[in-house]
């Protein structure tokens with residue numbers, strides 16, 4: 001679909017949040033038949049963050065979202081839409097994006113989850129950019145957030161050493177200034193669905209037997225996924241660069257899904273670009289699925305690897321099988337400067353949104369409690385809402 005003339009989707013804010021608890025390879029080798037040497041050599045991972053009790057996909061996402069809104073100097077009530085890319089939602093229902101929308105106090109925003117596993121962030125940015133360019137929304141918060149540790153089989157050394165938890169977020173805003181998300185290429189091949197699977201869902205009842213057999217935890221055919229990942233990173237990157245009318249030599253930095261340093265090295269070779277132009281931080285976080293690209297982006301910005309006018313490619317691949325690439329012309333330097341007055345205004349509006357959210361929640365609780373009192377013990381429910389009947 002051609003872009004609406006004169007409307008562009010710029011990334012104006014970014015932020016990340018990871019749990020405080022670090023689990024090193026050495027820690028894992030105390031409880032599993034593995035070693036720091038094997039994990040480092042075969043994957044590049046040195047440590048990962050693991051959510052503690054009371055930390056969930058939504059709580060990490062809210063922190064990352066808040067950080068991104070701060071960089072964009074936006075208060076939550078300015079958001080039109082929240083998209084949460086995740087394959088580890090808090091619940092099957094309600095959706096995690098609505099929990100985030102409520103947690104942030106984004107009272108005006110619509111909210112939905114998007115599950116394409118490790119490609120989720122690229123899919124979500126593409127959808128957000130499309131909705132902005134099409135004129136439907138002006139400000140969208142996209143979050144990739146995962147609690148991978150909660151779906152691991154912790155006795156399967158071939159998967160549990162690979163993954164970690166965390167969240168990363170970006171704010172996309174409409175502008176008439178050219179730049180931002182220039183092109184997107186998304187894909188899927190469901191015939192490979194069994195290669196990477198978490199069996200939690202309505203198809204497999206959660207029985208004790210299913211849990212004991214590890215059927216509700218992550219299973220992966222690592223070698224097949226490895227082959228798919230190297231091929232698709234190369235193809236998707238080439239396709240999105242061509243779609244944007246650019247050359248591979250125009251790309252300043254590739255920010256890929258962080259699964260394995262060997263995948264990144266093979267892809268860099270196939271693309272004919274120096275490994276230094278493929279950003280990697282999986283040493284510190286492991287594979288955080290949909291959170292990995294925004295976590296890498298935030299680190300790349302913090303390391304001064306991204307400047308205004310740079311061309312970036314986000315490229316992801318994973319369960320589904322799914323894949324996607326976005327080409328972004330970066331709009332700002334590594335940090336955005338706001339005057340003290342602008343910051344104070346946003347802070348005040350942010351607090352106001354929190355207060356409004358608290359009052360709204362209190363109002364809902366009182367309504368539920370009042371209704372319960374109205375329907376005393378022994379009184380059958382009439383199935384009608386307040387004022388009905």
Ligand code: ACO
Pocket residue numbers: 033034035038039042043117118119157158159161196221222223225226229259260263287289317318319
């Ligand atoms: N520690 C020690 N040994 C191990 C471990 C471990 N943690 N895990 C496996 N091994 C052993 C295996 O048992 C095997 O032993 P054997 O030869 O005696 O049978 C040996 O190491 C080699 O195993 P391979 O599976 O051949 O190892 P490989 O080099 O393929 O690496 C890995 C495995 C890291 C999983 C790799 O295949 C990979 O990275 N695949 C891609 C994963 C990926 O990219 N996922 C992305 C999508 S994720 C998402 O969408 C949610």
